[in-house]
Amino acid sequence: MSVFLPLLDAHVGDGALLAPLARIGPLILPPDFALTTSIPKNATRYILVDTDSSLSMDHVISLLDQGADKVIVPLALAKGLAGVVPAHRLLLLLDVANVSAVSDTIRSGVSGVLIKTPSVDVDFISSFTRFFAGSSVHVFPAASVEPPSRSTIRALHAANTTLVIPASLLTLSATDAKQINIADAFLANIVSDRKDGLFPTVVSSHLDGGRTLGLVYSSLESIQESIVSGKGVYQSRKHGLWRKGETSGATQDVVRIRLDCDADALEFSVVQHGAGFCHLERQSCFGTGEVSGLSALEHTLKSRLESAPEGSYTRRLFGDPELLRSKIMEEADELCRADTSEEIAFEAADLLYFALTRCIAGGVYLADIARSLDEKAKKVTRRPGNAKPQWTSKLTTTEGPAAHCAASTSAETPKPPTRPAATVPASATVDGAGDSGAPIRMRTHDLSATTVAERAQLLRRPVLKSDEMIAKVRPIVDDVRARGDAALLELTAKFDKAQLATPVIRPPFAPETMVLPDDVRAAIDVAYANIHKFHKAQAADTTLRVETMPGVVCSRFARPIARVGLYIPGGTAILPSTALMLGIPAQVAGCKEIVLATPPRPDGSVSPEVMYVAQLVGASAILKAGGAQAVAALAYGTASVPKVDKIFGPGNQWVTAAKMLVQNDTDALVAIDMPAGPSEVLVIADHTADAAFVAADLLSQAEHGVDSQVVLVTVGLPSERIAEIEAEVDRQARALTRVDIVRQSIPKSIIVRTGSVEEAIAFSNDYAPEHLILHLENAPAAVAAVENAGSVFVGPYSPESCGDYASGTNHTLPTNGYARQFSGVNTLSFQKHITSQEVTADGLKGLGPVVATLADCEGLDAHANAVRVRLRALA
Ligand SMILES: NC(=O)c1ccc[n+]([C@@H]2O[C@H](COP(=O)([O-])OP(=O)(O)OC[C@H]3O[C@@H](n4cnc5c(N)ncnc54)[C@H](O)[C@@H]3O)[C@@H](O)[C@H]2O)c1
Ligand SMILES: N[C@H](CO)Cc1c[nH]c[nH+]1
Structure with a gap:
């Protein structure tokens, strides 16, 4: 049971509290902040859906699917979710006045309760915990503006409840009248049964399945420092404070600190660096500490990646992704064919070797895989789990037309993996073999x-409701806005599986990134010419002049929008045609900065077709990012992404919602083409x-x-x-x-x-x-x-x-009924019109009295005066 639970919100200062708090227990977070990338990866997240929230049941379930550990929901939502969501993922949010109104069904459908009380009255709280025997009870004194004392925390803990403390009452500095230090709160219960007052501390390896590395001692001072610094700091019985690795370099990153059941010993779960934990330069003080199995393989592969001996097979695999791919397929097939238990173990080991080589080559380690498995285990919504058709069909190798561009590339050119092949199964043959499903009917x-x-x-x-989508993209947009390139790169790794060093490339683009089959290049050239011709004809390049009264000349002229961002979708298909449709009118209009954004392929590259079009339309930068994160980077700019004035382009619901969101933020000062x-x-x-x-x-x-x-x-x-x-x-x-x-x-x-x-x-x-x-x-x-x-x-x-x-004609067109009020993208979409007027002295004599009268009529004296002062000078 945690000693206390911190309640955080999006305004948690500079975020310095987040990592230390995540080391010592779960965090309670609001929904819009809960899944942002600024929350440390090791954090246990409880999401608080407040009583005034309009979140639907589906949305709450999607929060669990996306990795929240628990949700804390009001009674109305709990009624729907109990029985649908496992009880251990559900906590009930209650006002203390309603405690007795909770039915047995709800009580058994949740694993605990968070009770809002006006203040902390331990006796009163103890009296109602009996309603929730067997469940965890968290107490939140909502009206309290003073930090709790350590004795209050202790007393509540003794009553089998956990105190919820808002972040505003917590600090990393010393405890004072306004805030309590988080280590003080965490250690409120701790007692030492030793004469020297120290606490026995077991150190375990986070990456090696919790393997014990050694036994040390902690003091209040060392624990406090570890919580805040995130490094292994202990108390040596001979030498005082001991910052592990300070001299040897074998430092530790602390993932989690836990108190034992009677609060007199601790466990530090760490990631050990350097030669190991033991002073004998071994991983563990218990035994030789040699790793085996998958961990040993991971160590070997990592060192092979850094420096493999000449002739090493692993080195060959790292250098030849095609060979590695074929071996993974081959071994997977052999595993499926294996018969005896020995054969199965043998083939599985082979498959794991090649699969882990693939992972290490992509910068993915066992800990990442374990995290991914844990995330998947958290999903509440289950997929049917059917195999994709190409794996069930007898004909497994049919190449769809999407393979054409890459397939006809010359032999010397590295073949770009076409995204459609990865995301859309090339399942059916022309006669429909391999698909015996129901008729495809409207x-x-x-x-x-x-x-x-x-x-x-x-x-x-x-389509999905736009407000639900906006709530989903907001954390992504906020994250990119706050952390710029760092967030952009993390989100690209997450959603597009591409590890990039930098998100932006600028011209001149390398010729080898634009290698295309001749027929594809020729087709793009013809399309470019036709689209250019039609869009050039639309350009407003003459000034409109009208003399509305004698001596009063009004004009209108067009200027290009200086900086434009063009989103080229890339989730399920590569769309060089969209690059043409957006890039050509931008070029014709004379936009100076043309930033083309598109999701990169997993190897970090952009398809050669899109690269070629980018060059044709004179793109000044290519942003290798997709989804809401690309839109946010274009809207706000980052250290490497230029901020733009208008964002164009179609995309999926993440892209569309992000466009709508940034358009409404006056800080972004950005327009969008249309809600496509x-x-x-x-x-x-x-x-x-x-x-x-x-x-x-x-x-x-x-x-x-x-x-x-x-x-x-x-x-x-x-x-x-x-x-x-x-x-x-x-x-x-x-x-x-x-x-x-x-x-x-x-x-x-x-x-x-x-x-x-x-x-x-x-x-x-x-x-x-x-x-x-x-x-x-x-x-x-x-x-x-x-x-x-x-x-x-x-x-x-x-x-x-x-x-x-x-x-x-242009293919970026209004959808979802917006053709009632929007035009499709055209050259004028990349221009704005400025009006001007020139009034002569005679013109003012004629027009001035009209203006002054209307200004008087509106009571705007200064407006009238600006005319009359001139008319008097002319009299
Ligand atoms: N109206 C038009 O002119 C036009 C033209 C071409 C395409 N389209 C439309 O564009 C869309 C293209 O969609 P797409 O998906 O292929 O490509 P996309 O580039 O629009 O979206 C891919 C991106 O979506 C993001 N994303 C996906 N799942 C996510 C998740 N769960 N959480 C956060 N972000 C996530 C990822 O960042 C990814 O990079 C289609 O709906 C298509 O109909 C419209
Ligand atoms: N039909 C899409 C517009 O709705 C545009 C497109 C791109 N590639 C093929 N078609």
Whole structure:
């Protein structure tokens, strides 16, 4: 049981308390601060969801999934969560007045309670702990503004309760009338049964599964210093204070300090550096201290990475990632085929050797793997755990088209691993082999039979609520804002699995980073030319001048936005086309700083296609980061990332929410292009439509992401024709490399039956699609009725793909119904307009009295005076 629990909030000063507190027990944190990277990795986190919080049950569960150890929730939430979340992860937040109102069901569904009381009255508190026999009871005197005394902490502990102390009452300095030193609080209960007053202290190795390293002694002074410094400091019975490793270099990082059950001995869990803990230069004072098994392998691999002898096989593996990959696959296969227990152990050992080599090469150690396992064990939401199709299919090596760019790269060029291959299973073959799942179907609705409410429901998109997403991205944005590059690099390692030395690269970009097959380069060049031509024609490069009255000339002229950030998504697909669509108008508009941000691949590189486009559009920097962290870095700038004035580009919900968040922060002083979201298309089809064309158009958007939505609006089509289109969707979908994504997006999509072109267009105008495709007998005539759409594709030979890549129009378009009020990205999005006016003396004689009268009317004398003082001078 902890001696006390600190309650922290996002305003915990400079954060100096965090690491020392994390060494001595769990931290209580508010939800928006709980998962930020400034919380030490070794911290045990209890998240306090206060009574006035609007957090949903799903959100609370997601906090546990993301690694919170426990959540402390009010009664209303506890009622829903008890039985859903394991009791040992759930604590109940209660006001002392409501203690007796807690039902037995709730009591058995939680492992403890945090009770808010006005003050600390130990007798009173003891009287109600019986309601929670067998549970942990934490007491929070919410109104208290004075620090607790050590005797209060002791008394509460004796009553089997733990005191909660807000961070504002805790200090690293000496205890005074306003704050208590954290070591004083931690040691409030400690008693020595020795004459010299010291405490026996067991030192164990955090990395070697808690192996005992030795026995030492601690004093109050040494413990205090260890808590604050995080280094192993003890009390030598002969020489006084002993800072371990001060002379030998064998220092220790303290991960955790614990008191034993009767508070007369301690355990220090440490990471030992140098020759070892023992003065005989051994790991442990008990035995020779030689490590074996996985720890021994880790030691060997680490030293091989630093300096492997010539001819070492491990050295060859570190230098040849392809060989290492093949060996991992081979050994995994052999392990699955092994029969006897001996064979299984033998093959598993081989697999672990290659797997650990992969980890060490990537800077990952056993402790990181253990941490990841622990994090996974904390997840409350379980996945079905089905194998990805390429591992269940008999045909395991089908290469999807995504492999094309890399596959056709010349032999000398290192083959860039294409991200889609890693995240999207290349599962299906053209005949759909390997996938015998249910038909891939949309839901059909007849517009004439729907109520007003049902119609409104059809117009909605299947996206998460933006306020929930904003709450999720806020800690990431705050972290990058506070810690700049350090946070950016950590988040990139976390979410994109790339270990970078620096997040930014600047031109000239190395030619070997842009090596492309000839056909890909030529296609990019044609797309560049078309998009450039169309966007150049949009540039506002002449000054508008209008003489509104004699002698009063008003003008308007455009200037480029100086610094722009262009987000190029990279989670599930590489999108050089988006780099073209954002980079070209920025270049045409004359923006001086063009920062292109995109998530790096796990090896830290950016795809050669995106690199090539970056060079074509004259990017001044490439930020190798994705998600909310990239958006935050662009908005606030870091030591290496230039701050920008406007952020453009599509992205997943993390990107979109972060854009919305920074846009609303006046400190960031940053604009965004539009609230873009998951891709969507609405296709209107009549009797002239080709079923295969229609199906292909629907799927071209459905493959973008699981949250993409596609809508088919039919005009007077009988059921058999609709069935024909549905069969085409199913057949074509099974042939796609991204069939797994389509399987999730298509069922969320709809077919809407209408009786006329007018009815169909009216529905489309209400839906305001990002893309509108017209498969109509007289498609060009229908365009006149289109009121709301991002971009329109007219007639059977205008697939949306042309606009996505190369016809010349832009593909960064408003989604989620925003086409009602936003245009797609265009050259003017990168410019701002300045107005000016020049009024002659005669002009002022005519206009001045009008202005003065209006200023008088508003009671703004100084405004009127600015005119009258001149009119008097002219009189
Ligand atoms: N409207 C358009 O013009 C257009 C064009 C192209 C793509 N898109 C859309 O862009 C999106 C691209 O999404 P994507 O995921 O492939 O790439 P992305 O680059 O938008 O997102 C990847 C990043 O998301 C972050 N992320 C992922 N999971 C996270 C988590 N759990 N916590 C915190 N951060 C997390 C990571 O930092 C990662 O780098 C799709 O929805 C697609 O439909 C839209
Ligand atoms: N269809 C996307 C816009 O919604 C853009 C895109 C990129 N690559 C292919 N298509």
